[in-house]
Amino acid sequence: MSEIVQDPNPRFAFEGCSVLLDVNDGDRLVFARLSGGAILKIGNKNYSLKPLIGAPFGSLFQVENGEDGSFLSRVLPIKQESNSVNVIDDSRDNRELVDNNEAQTLTGEEIEAMRREGAKGDEIIEALIANSKTFDKKGQFSQEKYKLKKQKKYAPKLLIRRPFARSICEAYFKKYPSRIGFIRVDALSLLLTMANVTAYSDVLVVDMVGGLVTGAVAERLGGTGYVCNTYKGNSPSSVEMVRMFNFSDKVIERIVQSSISELSSPKTASLEENNQQDGVLNAEININETSTSDMVVEDIPVTDDATVVDIVAPESKIIKAPKAGAKASKEAIQMWQENGFSSLIMAAQDQDPWSLAKNVLPLLSYSAPFAIYHQYLQPLATCMHNLQQGKMAINLQITEPWLREYQVLPSRSHPHMQMSSFGGYVLSGIRISTT
Numbered sequence: 001m002s003e004i005v006q007d008p009n010p011r012f013a014f015e016g017c018s019v020l021l022d023v024n025d026g027d028r029l030v031f032a033r034l035s036g037g038a039i040l041k042i043g044n045k046n047y048s049l050k051p052l053i054g055a056p057f058g059s060l061f062q063v064e065n066g067e068d069g070s071f072l073s074r075v076l077p078i079k080q081e082s083n084s085v086n087v088i089d090d091s092r093d094n095r096e097l098v099d100n101n102e103a104q105t106l107t108g109e110e111i112e113a114m115r116r117e118g119a120k121g122d123e124i125i126e127a128l129i130a131n132s133k134t135f136d137k138k139g140q141f142s143q144e145k146y147k148l149k150k151q152k153k154y155a156p157k158l159l160i161r162r163p164f165a166r167s168i169c170e171a172y173f174k175k176y177p178s179r180i181g182f183i184r185v186d187a188l189s190l191l192l193t194m195a196n197v198t199a200y201s202d203v204l205v206v207d208m209v210g211g212l213v214t215g216a217v218a219e220r221l222g223g224t225g226y227v228c229n230t231y232k233g234n235s236p237s238s239v240e241m242v243r244m245f246n247f248s249d250k251v252i253e254r255i256v257q258s259s260i261s262e263l264s265s266p267k268t269a270s271l272e273e274n275n276q277q278d279g280v281l282n283a284e285i286n287i288n289e290t291s292t293s294d295m296v297v298e299d300i301p302v303t304d305d306a307t308v309v310d311i312v313a314p315e316s317k318i319i320k321a322p323k324a325g326a327k328a329s330k331e332a333i334q335m336w337q338e339n340g341f342s343s344l345i346m347a348a349q350d351q352d353p354w355s356l357a358k359n360v361l362p363l364l365s366y367s368a369p370f371a372i373y374h375q376y377l378q379p380l381a382t383c384m385h386n387l388q389q390g391k392m393a394i395n396l397q398i399t400e401p402w403l404r405e406y407q408v409l410p411s412r413s414h415p416h417m418q419m420s421s422f423g424g425y426v427l428s429g430i431r432i433s434t435t
Helices: 106-114 120-130 140-154 164-173 183-192 212-219 240-246 264-275 330-339 355-365 377-389
Strands: 020-022 028-033 040-041 045-048 058-068 069-075 157-162 200-209 227-231 255-259 343-347 369-374 393-401 406-409 412-415 423-431
Touching: 020 164, 020 240, 028 164, 045 069, 058 120, 106 120, 120 140, 164 183, 164 212, 164 240, 183 212, 183 343, 183 369, 183 423, 200 212, 200 355, 212 227, 212 343, 212 393, 227 330, 255 377, 355 369, 355 377, 369 377, 377 393, 377 423
Parallel strands: 200 227, 200 343, 227 255, 343 369
Antiparallel strands: 020 028, 020 157, 040 045, 058 069, 058 157, 369 423, 393 423, 406 412
């Protein structure tokens, strides 16, 4: 069997790669690993994912009917002749419309007959519009909503997206935010920026959010430097989410793991003992205005092959992605013990930030930046106070990221009516010498 050649930045979906399937503009999000026999259930029918293999990421597929049944067909983009937008002055409204289920004259039997005859979804939608008594009386935007509603029912669309840090974070935050510690995409971006993650950096990561932070750091490093996932005790946290990124072997080799005790040199161990003797471990402070805060799919589980329960591969061998997070070499550990890491990112939703920070901060080189994420403000405020009292860091600040999306349409723009109001908090600073 020939090996699959991995592209470090694939533009086309290949067999064995991970994809994010967006059904009907975000109504359903599914992670899948493509194979010749993989199928996806949309509604009450199964559709083969084989047409997706070889298609560029960002391609749109639509359900169509044929002689052999329904299948996914790629929708080719239509070239626009002009970029100008015609704004229609529409004075129609819906005040005279009565929803009594008598507006549609096309019956369900007639629609099924059209399907049996091989009518496409768009043709069915046009027939529904032509047989609607109230469609012409609707306003312009109501007509668009009507078309979208019928399209989701009679002509479902599937967008194939490339899994990378932003799309994976957005998908999990929308469906299962607790699995990634409620990290919103702007908070993830802030972590990477505050930690100054750049090429050839050696980044220390405490990742207890399934591997999202580890994958985001490795994606930015692009096969240079190292990302080392550290942990307390004997068992590292799972980073299975890294498999979704379609990393090449070159990038996978740069993702390693090592325990805090292994990385700690005798010098840092003595510093840790001194810090534990200080009277700052159990400090409690109240949250008030003096805090230096800027204030400024159905199912998406992570399995061994990064697929979901409603995707199966009958009579086909599932191609698994290489597993990331090998044990760090002795040479690398010795190098980090002597020189320290260039930056630190912590995202441990079930751990106290200070109990971890006092152990991992000495592993950084002097003047190295760090960024700590937590869902709540009080644990970060306590950690910040202890860092100040122990004179372990400078330039400390707590930031609450804020994100607002806007709907932009001809003649009107406004914020989305429903949006996320909370994205957690990030404590950032620079490590200094305590001697």
